[in-house]
Amino acid sequence: MSGTGKVIGVISIKGGVGKTTVVSNLGAVLAQQFNKKVLVVDGNITAPNLGLHLGVLKSKYTLHDVLYDNVPIWKAIRRSEHGFDVLTSSLVPGKSQRGRINPYKLHNRVSQVKKDYDFIIVDSSPNLNEEMLSTMIASDELLVVTSPDYPTLSCTMHAIKVAKERKTPISGLVLNKVRDRSFELSVQDVENATGVPVLSVIKDDVRVLEALSKTTPAALSAPKRDVSVSYCMLAAKLAGLEYSDPRPWSKVLGMFKR
Numbered sequence: 001m002s003g004t005g006k007v008i009g010v011i012s013i014k015g016g017v018g019k020t021t022v023v024s025n026l027g028a029v030l031a032q033q034f035n036k037k038v039l040v041v042d043g044n045i046t047a048p049n050l051g052l053h054l055g056v057l058k059s060k061y062t063l064h065d066v067l068y069d070n071v072p073i074w075k076a077i078r079r080s081e082h083g084f085d086v087l088t089s090s091l092v093p094g095k096s097q098r099g100r101i102n103p104y105k106l107h108n109r110v111s112q113v114k115k116d117y118d119f120i121i122v123d124s125s126p127n128l129n130e131e132m133l134s135t136m137i138a139s140d141e142l143l144v145v146t147s148p149d150y151p152t153l154s155c156t157m158h159a160i161k162v163a164k165e166r167k168t169p170i171s172g173l174v175l176n177k178v179r180d181r182s183f184e185l186s187v188q189d190v191e192n193a194t195g196v197p198v199l200s201v202i203k204d205d206v207r208v209l210e211a212l213s214k215t216t217p218a219a220l221s222a223p224k225r226d227v228s229v230s231y232c233m234l235a236a237k238l239a240g241l242e243y244s245d246p247r248p249w250s251k252v253l254g255m256f257k258r
């Protein structure tokens with residue numbers, strides 16, 4: 001059975017906001033919770049670390065071989081132990097694999113495997129260069145990862161402007177590392193400033209860092225945490241499926257809220 005092959009690019013023009021974490025967790029819940037066929041791609045070509053998040057370290061071929069040396073994409077795709085496929089980039093690329101790349105090449109290669117997947121999620125470089133352009137061109141839609149502070153908001157507004165100029169649709173924002181403190185920007189603040197809906201609010205949680213140390217997405221290693229439920233809700237939205245918080249206390253809280 002062939003998939004619908006929706007390509008979702010995960011971007012931000014700021015390092016460390018959580019792009020790779022979003023990619024690995026979304027991949028995990030789409031595959032394990034919603035039974036989707038998923039490929040995650042490390043489009044952060046000069047500073048890749050998706051493989052480090054997922055424990056996929058030794059690959060005979062990588063995206064570098066696909067983009068620079070025309071190795072067929074299927075040869076570089078690996079199965080992760082988390083129920084979805086991964087296309088990593090080289091941590092130490094060869095000498096011939098460091099130059100500029102045609103930003104349309106990633107789109108071309110990813111298109112060759114679209115039919116094999118329901119979702120292809122592309123992790124992006126934080127730099128506004130050909131790598132981010134490659135992600136934008138390859139993607140059917142974009143998620144912009146941000147956090148509730150002014151410096152990140154400013155970068156987010158820049159990223160949105162670039163995406164709009166490129167005419168790549170933006171599905172929404174992921175507001176990550178939220179601590180529920182009064183000094184933080186609210187969802188409303190972020191939506192008003194950007195004009196883009198916040199699709200998901202993800203708490204700052206030390207279990208995300210712990211999960212990284214175990215090379216397992218937090219959504220799998222700590223499924224009952226708020227962060228994990230948030231990832232399930234986001235995945236459900238992207239897949240057009242129903243999902244409600246399965247934890248018993250959330251039902252009780254819901255009754256009080258009503």
Ligand SMILES: Nc1ncnc2c1ncn2[C@@H]1O[C@H](COP(=O)(O)OP(=O)(O)OP(=O)(O)O)[C@@H](O)[C@H]1O
Nearest residue numbers: 015016017018019020021126177203204205208209
């Ligand atoms: N919700 C969260 N709570 C706590 N820590 C988080 C959360 N999301 C991400 N992190 C941590 O923040 C750090 C940076 O995350 P990540 O590598 O995903 O960012 P990035 O945007 O991909 O960075 P880069 O631009 O350098 O590629 C990691 O240590 C990650 O575990």
Ligand SMILES: [Mg+2]
Nearest residue numbers: 019020044049
């Ligand atoms: Mg990253």
